[in-house]
Amino acid sequence: MNRARSREVAMEIMYQLEIHKAYDQITMASLLSHYEEILDLDYVNGLVNKWIENRETVESKISEHLKGWKIERLARIDLAILRLGVTEMLYVENVPNKVSVNEAVNLAKKYVDEKSGKFVNGVLSHFVENK
Template sequence: MTDTTDQPRLGEEQDGDRHWRRHGARYRARRRAVDILFEAEARDIDPVAIVEDRVELARLDANGVAPIASYTRDIIAGAAEQLDTIDETIERYLAEDWELNRLPAVDRAILRVGVWEILYNPDVDGATSVVEGVELASQYGSDVAAPYIHAVLDDVVQAGSELNPFGEPVVDADADPEFTPDEPGVDAEPRPSSAADPGPGPTRSPDSPDV
């Protein structure tokens, strides 16, 4: 497999946007991981295979392929292995009328990198993952990406906090003392009130039927 895709690279410097050079190695590793996940989905191939291909190409300077950082490899391997859990987590904290598969592909890749890091990398503080995800969204995501990506990632961090180690939705016991998750006719997992709601779905067209 050769690196012939025409997709723009997230790491490419854009006119008037040179401040990315100030970011550290881990930010660049996250950005490369987003790029690879985006490409893998667009080409319908395994992201791990892309990493392996890039590693081989990077062995020769003539190929002009930058080496893959070890943290990028960790993200891609982990995200590929835990993709179902990651996607279920994202969907849980999206607004009710939003669907993961209808988000812009870059936004989806940014969310997957951020959620993998929050859930599976205890060496990185959750707040750092949120900030870095929002920064990626601001630079490379859709126009409405940063606010709702911030909300989703922050909800994932809060759900996994020491006060809520199992990520259970918080129920106000004072509001209904008789409430139990198994009560017939009651949603056992109400969507948190802070669930991300960036407005109309990014891929919804004016002709789409109301849900």
């Protein structure tokens, strides 16, 4: 069970739920069924469910740490990555903040570019400093 891949799948599902504006278990299970590889399903489900249950708090924390940006202006993939990072840092106790930030930055570099990685690092590092 690769934790990094499980985070990536959780981020992809968060992204897709936002695109569909559907934040329910049925949609989540349907999206998850498209992944055939072995994942830490409990971890993926836990992250996505914590985000669904606490969307307002997570969005608020992201908004608080954006400098010169409004959350509505963010690229959806950047927002999904930030949601993943903040959700993990707020609600997953056994993962160090440094790991959450690093994994989110890696996802930003993979899915967008180096510039996005720096942006995600800045927002999440600011969040950690003020947590």
